Amino acid sequence: MMMVRLAAAASLVALAGCSDPPRSWQAQDIDPANYQLTVIASGLNHPWGLAFLPDGAMLVTERNGAVRLIDGDGNLQDAAVTGGPDDVFAGGQGGLLDIVLAPDFETSGLVYISYSAGTASANHPALWRGRFDGQGFSGGETVFRAVPDRATEHHYGGRMVFLPDGSLVLTLGDGFAYRERAQHRDDHLGAIVRLTHGGAAPEDNPFHAGGGAAAYVYSYGHRNVQGLAFDPQTGVLWSHEHGPRGGDELNVIEPGVNYGWPVVSQGIDYTGAxxxxxxxxxxxxxxxxxxxxxxxxxxxxxxEGDLYVTALAGRALHRLELDDQGRVARETRLLTERGQRLRHVLSGPDGALWLLTDAPDGQVLRLTPAP
Amino acid sequence: MMMVRLAAAASLVALAGCSDPPRSWQAQDIDPANYQLTVIASGLNHPWGLAFLPDGAMLVTERNGAVRLIDGDGNLQDAAVTGGPDDVFAGGQGGLLDIVLAPDFETSGLVYISYSAGTASANHPALWRGRFDGQGFSGGETVFRAVPDRATEHHYGGRMVFLPDGSLVLTLGDGFAYRERAQHRDDHLGAIVRLTHGGAAPEDNPFHAGGGAAAYVYSYGHRNVQGLAFDPQTGVLWSHEHGPRGGDELNVIEPGVNYGWPVVSQGIDYTGAxxxxxxxxxxxxxxxxxxxxxxxxxxxxxxEGDLYVTALAGRALHRLELDDQGRVARETRLLTERGQRLRHVLSGPDGALWLLTDAPDGQVLRLTPAP
Known part of the structure; x- marks a missing residue:
C-alpha cells in the first residue's frame, strides 16, 4: 500500500527530531511517482459533495443546484437527478453543498443534502432530505433552516457527518459580515449544529435547555467550517475551518465549546488589520x-489512520499523520503538481481516496498507491 | 435622615422615566447643604484602609508603610502602631493597603492587612495578619503571597471582606504590564482570591482541583479591583474595578467567572489605542x-441599601441607588465641591459614612445628614 510505504518514510523524518507540530510551509510534497490518479468524471459545475451508493454508483452535488449520478461503471449521467431541493440560492459560495446517505439508507433510501436557501438579500444554510430510488428523489423536505437570514453569499460551512448515535452534525459559517455573531449561541451564525435525523434538536444537545436556536447548537465561535470527520476508533470529531488571512484551523469538536472566533484567531483580516x-x-x-x-x-x-485535507487556495491534498496523542506528527502534500483547487476528499468503500476539484468543469478523481 | 430625604427626591426623578442605567456623566450632584462633613484626622500619608475597633478607636493604614491609631476620642496618635508587616514595598501604587478585623476579633485580636511586598523589580500583593492589643501588633505573619512577582508598581487591588462563612476575599490587580495574564487562572494577576482565615485555599474554591495558584482563585479577568462589599441581605458580593481610559466597572462577583479583561472592555488604552x-x-x-x-x-x-463609591480622578463620592432587581436606578454625587481625591468609604458602626482622602496629608472624614 502506498500509505504504508509513505508512513515508513515519515518515520525516518520523525526520528530526525521535531517536537512541535510542523506548520504547513514545512510540509513536504509527495512525489507523484508514488501514487496513481484517475479522472473518473469531468465537466461538473463546482462539485461540492459526493456520496457512495451501495451499488457502486455515486451521487455528486453541483454547487449551481443539480445533483448528478455517476453509475456503477463510472459513467456520469447527462441528466440531473430529479426531485432535489427546489429553493436553492446558488450564488457566491452558496448553492448545493454536501450530500450524505442516512445510516439506514439501504432500507430508508434517505439522502441528506446541505444547501443555501433563499435569495441574495435573505438566505440561510438549510438541510434537505429525500428518498432516492436509483433515478430520482421523492418526498423531499427541508428539515432544518439555520437562523437568521443573511444578506451575504459567503461562509455557509456545509459539511455533514452522522454520529454513531444516529444524530447528524452539520457545520455552518459566520456569513462573513456577521462574525461577532459567532460568539452568540442563540443563533446559528458561526455554529456547528447537531440534529436528529428529522432535523430537530436532540435533547442532549449542550444548550437544549436554552431553547430556540440555541437548542440546535453543538459548538460555536467558528468562522467557516468545511471539514468534518468522525473517528469511530477514538470517538474524536475532527473539523477544520477557514481562517481569515492565515489562521486556518484544525480542531477537535467537543459539545458546548466556544472555539473563539473572532475573539481569538491566528490570522489577520484581508485588509491586513x-x-x-x-x-x-x-x-x-x-x-x-x-x-x-x-x-x-x-x-x-x-x-487509514491519517487525516486528509483538501485545499482550495493551497491547491493540494494535505496528509496529516497523527501521533498516539492525537497531535499532528507530520504533514505532507499530494497533488501539488496538478495545481487544482480541491473541494473535497473521501475515503471510498473501495479503499481509495476520492477527490472533487473546484472548477466550472470540475472533476471526480480517484487516488490510489502506485501499482 | 439625610438618606431618606434624598431617596424621596430620587423617586420623583425616577418617575420622570429613565429605563437604562444612568451613566456617570448624568449623575446629579447633591447640594452640600444636605449633609454635614467633619474632618476627624489629618496629616496621614495616603491613608488607604480603615478598621473600626470595638472600643470606638480606629486603625488606619498609610500607604508608605505605617499603621496609625485614632483613639476613641478621635485623636490621631503620633506614634505608628508597632509590629506590622516588615517587608512592605512602598512605591507607586504599592505599600500598605487595606485593613480589616477578623470576624472573631473580640476574642482573637486578629487584624488582617493587605500590602505589597518585595522590591521595585520583584514584588507581589500579600496578606498579613497579627494580634492587636490596643497598642501594637504581635505574632505577625504573612499568610498569603500572590504569584508571580512583578517588576511594576501598579495595579495591586487590595480590598478585603470576610464572607459569612469565615473565608476572606481579597482583590488583586493585573500588575499593569501583565494584562494578558488576567485571562489565566493559574496565577494571581488580575484575580480575586478567596482564602481561609489562615491564608490557605478553601476546598470549595472554584478551581481548587486545579491546585497551585489556581486553587486560590475566586474570579479572574479583572484589571485592578479596589472596591468590594458584601450584602448580607441579598448574598451579593459587589466589586468595582478601574478600567483603562474609560470603562470603570461595577460587577457582581460570582465564583469561577471570567470577567473578561482585557478581552472585553468598554475603555481604551491610555495611548488611545x-x-x-x-x-x-x-x-x-x-x-x-x-x-x-x-x-x-x-x-x-x-x-442603608445604597452603594457608595469613592473616586480618585472623579474627586467625588458616588451614591448608586439600586432597584429591586439589583440594577443601578440612579446615581448621584456628593462632595464634588471639595475637589479631593477619595480613597475609601465605609459604613461606620455609628451609622455615619467614613471616608479617606488620597493625599500626602490625607484625611479621615465623617459624613452625616445635615442636622
Missing amino acids: RISPFETLPDFPEPVHVWTPSIAPSGLALH | RISPFETLPDFPEPVHVWTPSIAPSGLALH
Whole structure:
C-alpha cells in the first residue's frame, strides 16, 4: 500500500527530531511517482459533495443546484437527478453543498443534502432530505433552516457527518459580515449544529435547555467550517475551518465549546488589520494545527489512520499523520503538481481516496498507491 | 435622615422615566447643604484602609508603610502602631493597603492587612495578619503571597471582606504590564482570591482541583479591583474595578467567572489605542454599571441599601441607588465641591459614612445628614 510505504518514510523524518507540530510551509510534497490518479468524471459545475451508493454508483452535488449520478461503471449521467431541493440560492459560495446517505439508507433510501436557501438579500444554510430510488428523489423536505437570514453569499460551512448515535452534525459559517455573531449561541451564525435525523434538536444537545436556536447548537465561535470527520476508533470529531488571512484551523469538536472566533484567531483580516489582539486565550481551545498562510481547507477525511485535507487556495491534498496523542506528527502534500483547487476528499468503500476539484468543469478523481 | 430625604427626591426623578442605567456623566450632584462633613484626622500619608475597633478607636493604614491609631476620642496618635508587616514595598501604587478585623476579633485580636511586598523589580500583593492589643501588633505573619512577582508598581487591588462563612476575599490587580495574564487562572494577576482565615485555599474554591495558584482563585479577568462589599441581605458580593481610559466597572462577583479583561472592555488604552475590539461578548458578564470617562473607583461600601463609591480622578463620592432587581436606578454625587481625591468609604458602626482622602496629608472624614 502506498500509505504504508509513505508512513515508513515519515518515520525516518520523525526520528530526525521535531517536537512541535510542523506548520504547513514545512510540509513536504509527495512525489507523484508514488501514487496513481484517475479522472473518473469531468465537466461538473463546482462539485461540492459526493456520496457512495451501495451499488457502486455515486451521487455528486453541483454547487449551481443539480445533483448528478455517476453509475456503477463510472459513467456520469447527462441528466440531473430529479426531485432535489427546489429553493436553492446558488450564488457566491452558496448553492448545493454536501450530500450524505442516512445510516439506514439501504432500507430508508434517505439522502441528506446541505444547501443555501433563499435569495441574495435573505438566505440561510438549510438541510434537505429525500428518498432516492436509483433515478430520482421523492418526498423531499427541508428539515432544518439555520437562523437568521443573511444578506451575504459567503461562509455557509456545509459539511455533514452522522454520529454513531444516529444524530447528524452539520457545520455552518459566520456569513462573513456577521462574525461577532459567532460568539452568540442563540443563533446559528458561526455554529456547528447537531440534529436528529428529522432535523430537530436532540435533547442532549449542550444548550437544549436554552431553547430556540440555541437548542440546535453543538459548538460555536467558528468562522467557516468545511471539514468534518468522525473517528469511530477514538470517538474524536475532527473539523477544520477557514481562517481569515492565515489562521486556518484544525480542531477537535467537543459539545458546548466556544472555539473563539473572532475573539481569538491566528490570522489577520484581508485588509491586513488585526481582527483581535488575541491569538490564543486560556479559556478557548487552541487549534490542534494551524495553517498560516491559509490553504483554504475545504474537505476532510479520515483514511487509514491519517487525516486528509483538501485545499482550495493551497491547491493540494494535505496528509496529516497523527501521533498516539492525537497531535499532528507530520504533514505532507499530494497533488501539488496538478495545481487544482480541491473541494473535497473521501475515503471510498473501495479503499481509495476520492477527490472533487473546484472548477466550472470540475472533476471526480480517484487516488490510489502506485501499482 | 439625610438618606431618606434624598431617596424621596430620587423617586420623583425616577418617575420622570429613565429605563437604562444612568451613566456617570448624568449623575446629579447633591447640594452640600444636605449633609454635614467633619474632618476627624489629618496629616496621614495616603491613608488607604480603615478598621473600626470595638472600643470606638480606629486603625488606619498609610500607604508608605505605617499603621496609625485614632483613639476613641478621635485623636490621631503620633506614634505608628508597632509590629506590622516588615517587608512592605512602598512605591507607586504599592505599600500598605487595606485593613480589616477578623470576624472573631473580640476574642482573637486578629487584624488582617493587605500590602505589597518585595522590591521595585520583584514584588507581589500579600496578606498579613497579627494580634492587636490596643497598642501594637504581635505574632505577625504573612499568610498569603500572590504569584508571580512583578517588576511594576501598579495595579495591586487590595480590598478585603470576610464572607459569612469565615473565608476572606481579597482583590488583586493585573500588575499593569501583565494584562494578558488576567485571562489565566493559574496565577494571581488580575484575580480575586478567596482564602481561609489562615491564608490557605478553601476546598470549595472554584478551581481548587486545579491546585497551585489556581486553587486560590475566586474570579479572574479583572484589571485592578479596589472596591468590594458584601450584602448580607441579598448574598451579593459587589466589586468595582478601574478600567483603562474609560470603562470603570461595577460587577457582581460570582465564583469561577471570567470577567473578561482585557478581552472585553468598554475603555481604551491610555495611548488611545483599542485594547480589544470587543466591548462585550456573550460569554462574559456585562458590568452592572460602567463609568466612562473613568472616575477611578477606589473604595466601595453598602450603606442603608445604597452603594457608595469613592473616586480618585472623579474627586467625588458616588451614591448608586439600586432597584429591586439589583440594577443601578440612579446615581448621584456628593462632595464634588471639595475637589479631593477619595480613597475609601465605609459604613461606620455609628451609622455615619467614613471616608479617606488620597493625599500626602490625607484625611479621615465623617459624613452625616445635615442636622
